[in-house]
Amino acid sequence: MSLLSANPSYFDDNFRKQIKPTALGFLRQLSGLSIFDIKGKDTSRTRVVTTLIHGNEPSGFIASHLWLLSDSQPETNIRLIICNPEAAKNKPIFSHRYIANSEDLNRYFSASISDSSEVAIRASQIMQAINEVKPEAIVDLHNTSGSSPAFAVAVNECEKTLALASLFTNKIILTGLSVGALMEQSFNAPIITLECGGASEIYSHQVATDGLYNYFTRANLFLGEEHNILVHRHPIRVELVADASVGFSHNRLPTTDITLRADVEQLNKDITPAGEFLGWYDVKQGLPLQAIDEQGNEQIHQLIETKNGCFFTRQTMQLFMVTTILEIATRDCLFYATVKYLNKR
Numbered sequence: 262m263s264l265l266s267a268n269p270s271y272f273d274d275n276f277r278k279q280i281k282p283t284a285l286g287f288l289r290q291l292s293g294l295s296i297f298d299i300k301g302k303d304t305s306r307t308r309v310v311t312t313l314i315h316g317n318e319p320s321g322f323i324a325s326h327l328w329l330l331s332d333s334q335p336e337t338n339i340r341l342i343i344c345n346p347e348a349a350k351n352k353p354i355f356s357h358r359y360i361a362n363s364e365d366l367n368r369y370f371s372a373s374i375s376d377s378s379e380v381a382i383r384a385s386q387i388m389q390a391i392n393e394v395k396p397e398a399i400v401d402l403h404n405t406s407g408s409s410p411a412f413a414v415a416v417n418e419c420e421k422t423l424a425l426a427s428l429f430t431n432k433i434i435l436t437g438l439s440v441g442a443l444m445e446q447s448f449n450a451p452i453i454t455l456e457c458g459g460a461s462e463i464y465s466h467q468v469a470t471d472g473l474y475n476y477f478t479r480a481n482l483f484l485g486e487e488h489n490i491l492v493h494r495h496p497i498r499v500e501l502v503a504d505a506s507v508g509f510s511h512n513r514l515p516t517t518d519i520t521l522r523a524d525v526e527q528l529n530k531d532i533t534p535a536g537e538f539l540g541w542y543d544v545k546q547g548l549p550l551q552a553i554d555e556q557g558n559e560q561i562h563q564l565i566e567t568k569n570g571c572f573f574t575r576q577t578m579q580l581f582m583v584t585t586i587l588e589i590a591t592r593d594c595l596f597y598a599t600v601k602y603l604n605k606r
């Protein structure tokens with residue numbers, strides 16, 4: 262049975278009169294890949310927003326709904342792409358990252374054109390919808406699974422990318438890790454992923470709403486105000502080894518290979534000093550973690566030190582995307598860490 266609707270639906274400004282007043286009502290109006298074209302004051306340029314690649318990350322959707330509901334006209338044309346309403350509508354609503362039995366859409370943007378799986382086709386339809394309008398910028402709105410402040414992620418370090426990110430946040434990770442995400446693809450325009458903060462935090466929706474306002478109403482995205490943004494480089498992906506299992510608790514769990522401290526999501530907030538306690542493991546088994554850098558090298562012993570069945574940060578670092586959601590921690594990764602960052606004006 263097909264889980265994803267086959268064809269994209271296109272909407273123009275007329276849809277704004279029919280839009281339901283709540284985000285949930287709006288979601289129920291959508292059946293598949295949904296593309297909204299909003300006419301700007303300057304119709305010679307187009308900016309793109311993508312959101313809901315992950316069905317459990319609602320901030321970008323909520324902010325987009327608010328904008329569509331308003332009478333506001335953006336500075337340039339806007340193409341808004343709601344990427345995966347099916348996953349979001351799957352009950353319980355806004356709680357599924359992917360369609361049941363399906364794969365992570367945001368790992369399929371580098372898929373080969375011969376891949377005819379539903380999820381690969383959806384990824385190529387999204388890229389086509391972006392390319393059709395030759396955008397001057399692209400912003401892909403997400404949430405983190407765990408509690409977190411907002412930050413941007415990008416591949417290219419250029420002034421335009423940093424200026425774009427600074428419309429939304431004051432922190433950016435420049436990554437060379439390739440996972441097949443949308444923001445790794447080349448569209449001849451600056452592109453960022455914006456992690457608006459935790460999916461269940463009201464403040465994250467405000468970050469998306471304020472950021473979209475900036476993005477839609479600036480005549481020039483790349484000139485003007487000085488941006489002040491903290492740049493993190495070379496993230497390292499920390500994940501479980503093979504089929505190891507993880508749990509989160511206030512004490513060592515006898516049922517999992519390692520236990521991370523229950524409040525580990527707190528470490529998303531700020532720089533973590535060397536020597537910070539992270540969790541417990543079984544000394545007889547060894548630490549079942551690996552840390553892969555951008556070159557594919559194993560770095561776990563640069564990041565983590567062990568002592569008496571406990572493990573700690575070995576050096577000062579910023580952790581990102583720490584989550585206590587077992588499925589993501591197990592199937593994706595435990596977190597990312599950076600040890601290099603500097604303030605860029």
Ligand SMILES: [Zn+2]
Binds near residue numbers: 318404
């Ligand atoms: Zn996401």
